[in-house]
Amino acid sequence: xxxxxxxxxxxxxxxxxxxxxxxxxxxxxxxxxxxxxxxxxxxxxxxxxxxxxxxxxxxxxxxxxxxxxxxxxxxxxxxxxxxxxxxxxxxxxxxxxxxxxxxxxxxxxxxxxxxxxxxxxxxxxxxxxxxxxxxxxxxxxxxxxxxxxxxxxxxxxxxxxxxxxxxxxxxxxxxxxxxxxxxxxxxxxxxxxxxxxxxxxxxxxxxxxxxxxxxxxxxxxxxxxxxxxxxxxxxxxxxxxxxxxxxxxxxxxxxxxxxxxxxxxxxxxxxxxxxxxxxxxxxxxxxxxxxxxxxxxxxxxxxxxxxxxxxxxxxxxxxxxxxxxxxxxxxxxxxxxxxxxxxxxxxxxxxxxxxxxxxxxxxxxxxxxxxxxxxxxxxxxxxxxxxxxxxxxxxxxxxxxxxxxxxxxxx
Ligand code: GLV
Numbered sequence: 460x461x462x463x464x465x466x467x468x469x470x471x472x473x474x475x476x477x478x479x480x481x482x483x484x485x486x487x488x489x490x491x492x493x494x495x496x497x498x499x500x501x502x503x504x505x506x507x508x509x510x511x512x513x514x515x516x517x518x519x520x521x522x523x524x525x526x527x528x529x530x531x532x533x534x535x536x537x538x539x540x541x542x543x544x545x546x547x548x549x550x551x552x553x554x555x556x557x558x559x560x561x562x563x564x565x566x567x568x569x570x571x572x573x574x575x576x577x578x579x580x581x582x583x584x585x586x587x588x589x590x591x592x593x594x595x596x597x598x599x600x601x602x603x604x605x606x607x608x609x610x611x612x613x614x615x616x617x618x619x620x621x622x623x624x625x626x627x628x629x630x631x632x633x634x635x636x637x638x639x640x641x642x643x644x645x646x647x648x649x650x651x652x653x654x655x656x657x658x659x660x661x662x663x664x665x666x667x668x669x670x671x672x673x674x675x676x677x678x679x680x681x682x683x684x685x686x687x688x689x690x691x692x693x694x695x696x697x698x699x700x701x702x703x704x705x706x707x708x709x710x711x712x713x714x715x716x717x718x719x720x721x722x723x724x725x726x727x728x729x730x731x732x733x734x735x736x737x738x739x740x741x742x743x744x745x746x747x748x749x750x751x752x753x754x755x756x757x758x759x760x761x762x763x764x765x766x767x768x769x770x771x772x773x774x775x776x777x778x779x780x781x782x783x784x785x786x787x788x789x790x791x792x793x794x795x796x797x798x799x800x801x802x803x804x805x806x807x808x809x810x811x812x813x814x815x816x817x818x819x820x821x822x823x824x825x826x827x828x829x830x831x832x833x834x835x836x837x838x839x840x841x842x843x844x845x846x847x848x849x850x851x852x853x854x855x856x857x858x859x860x861x862x863x864x865x866x867x868x869x870x
Contacts, residue, residue, distance in 0.1 A: 503818075504845075506854050507826040508638045508666060508799045510688035510695050511842040513752070517693055520755035521748045528745045536754055537731055537745075543757025544699040547668060547691075547765065548683050550675035555701040556731040557753055558684075558722070559745045562665040565684035565698035567595055568722040569661050572710040573682065573702075574630055576600030581628035581658075583619070585612040586639035587830030588663050592632045599718045604628065610832040611640035611792040611801070620652045629709070630659045636667025638689075639829035641801030641838060642794055643671050650679025659706055665689060665698075669760055669843060670772040670798035681706040687749070690768070690798055692843040693756035697749045756843075768843070772797035775846045779839065782855040786862065791836050798846075801828075801836040807867035810837050813858075816865050821857035 505512045526533055541555050548555070558564040570592060574580055580601045582593040585608040596603045604626040606614060614633075623631060631653055635644055646662060653660040659681040664673050669690030675683045684700040687693035702710065702724070710717075710724055717723045726742040728734040760768060776797045780790060783802055791801035804810045810827050814837065817823050828836045839854050841847070 502822065504821070504823040504850070504853060506839055506841060506845060506850065507824045508689075508829075508838050508840045509686070509842065511690070511692055511840065511845045513692055513694055514759070514844045516759065517752045517755045521694060521752040523748070523751050525747050528747055529739065529741065533745075533747065533750070534732060534739065536750055540699075540750060540754050540757060541731065541733075543754065543761060544701060546761055547685075547699065547757060548675040548701050549673065549677065549765075550683070550701050550703070552675070552701045552703050554703070554707050554724075554728060554733050555699070556727055556733060557687075557750065558698040558700055558727075559696075559743060559749070560698060561688075561695055562663075562684065562686035562698050563591070564722065565665075565686070565700040566592060566663065567719065568700055568724065568727070569682045569684060570595050570601070570630070571599055571717040571719050571722050572724045573659055573661070573706055574599065574601045575713055575715050577602060578630075579604065579626050579628045580630045580632070581606060581622055581626050582632045583614050583634075584608070585614070585642065585644075586610050586634065586637040586832060588634040588637055588639070588665075589632060590830055592661075592663075596630075610828070610830075610835060611637070611642045611794075613642070613644065613794055616648045616652060619649055620656075623652060623656045623658055627656070628658050630661055632661045632663070634663040635673060636664055636671065636796050636798065638666035638796065638799045638838070638840075639832045641791055641796050641799050641836065643667055643796040644794065646673065646678050646680065650681070653681070654679060654705075659709060666799055666840075667796055668699075669765070669768050670846075671796060672765075672769050675701060675703075687753050687756065689840070690772070690843040690846075691753070691756040691760065692845075693752045694749065696746055697753045699753075769797070772842075772846050775841055775848055775851055776800060778848050779841065779851040779854070782851060783858075786855065786859055788858070798842045799838055799840040801832070801838050804835065804837060805862065808862070808865060810834070812865045813837065813861045816861040817857045820860065821853070823854060823857050825854065825857075 581604045583606045650660045661682045662680045665686040668685040687697045688695035730742045789803040
């Protein structure tokens with residue numbers, strides 16, 4: 460073959476496969492060598508804050524043959540997903556769907572649809588998720604007010620109410636599962652405060668759903684979302700979200716169109732059969748295999764039962780706490796998420812070295828902090844399928860080994 464055409468001399472990796480004669484080829488960019496190798500994916504224990512390992516049953520669901528995103532069978536599957544989310548969220552809301560996208564898609568969908576440019580929003584920030592929502596709201600032109608604490612900080616209902624009285628927001632955001640700090644924030648009473656002040660209550664349960672109790676209807680949460688890849692154990696890429704009637708009234712009586720076409724709930728509510736119209740119109744092509752796997756993950760949760768799932772997470776994490784304390788490690792906060800545990804970076808150690816050691820020698824992913832908690836914590840997540848004492852033992856054994864073998868060389 461006439462290789463000179465491609466000038467590949469500087470990159471041995473891109474050498475053309477000898478058996479292909481490309482002398483007559485019209486393409487000037489050769490096929491990359493990496494694309495001619497088979498896909499390789501290592502087996503890892505995903506004991507960080509997500510994604511978590513996906514059980515074979517869910518992987519099998521994802522590998523079922525593709526059907527059209529607008530076939531009647533697909534609509535049935537989407538209807539099942541809606542029922543599964545209603546159970547997981549403990550809500551009867553009709554406006555319950557799954558986003559084609561990660562938890563961020565649900566976050567943007569919530570803000571884009573319920574807030575109009577210039578409106579006031581109040582965001583509690585005690586880790587990365589409040590920071591993200593504030594940035595999203597700012598980008599779409601909202602008037603953003605921040606209620607800030609150090610990572611893992613807790614807001615009293617009184618503080619929240621005072622800030623709502625002061626800023627008169629149309630939306631108040633709280634992360635129930637603040638995974639960057641390992642915090643499970645109490646929610647009781649906040650929905651009532653929001654109602655009293657004509658404000659919508661938006662709650663993020665990406666890291667907590669299935670691991671810690673949440674009752675959307677009873678707790679007067681107006682908008683709730685989660686992700687697929689944490690305690691639900693589905694692959695990343697879909698995100699359940701639900702809006703109650705108060706939220707629907709606000710979002711379907713806007714003066715302006717939402718910034719995003721893809722996340723516009725007028726279209727998504729039709730795509731998910733929630734708008735009462737007889738026909739579903741084409742809006743976008745949903746992630747068909749992602750929906751198969753989400754359905755399977757919600758089916759597993761329904762079979763197991765929410766209470767059983769909460770109990771399991773509580774038991775396993777208590778076992779993990781004890782093991783961590785026995786290793787001389789310090790838990791970072793008191794109001795802890797049962798799904799993601801944060802430990803203070805042990806004195807004298809470089810957290811990056813510890814984590815790299817654990818990955819290299821034990822094939823276990825644990826992570827450092829995220830956003831404002833970087834450098835403060837290390838995070839261990841045992842979620843859903845991964846939530847077993849045997850996995851806690853694996854994590855503890857790896858940590859003990861790393862503490863013994865990593866130099867004390869504070870970064
Ligand atoms: C992501 O959700 C994380 O907490 O790292």
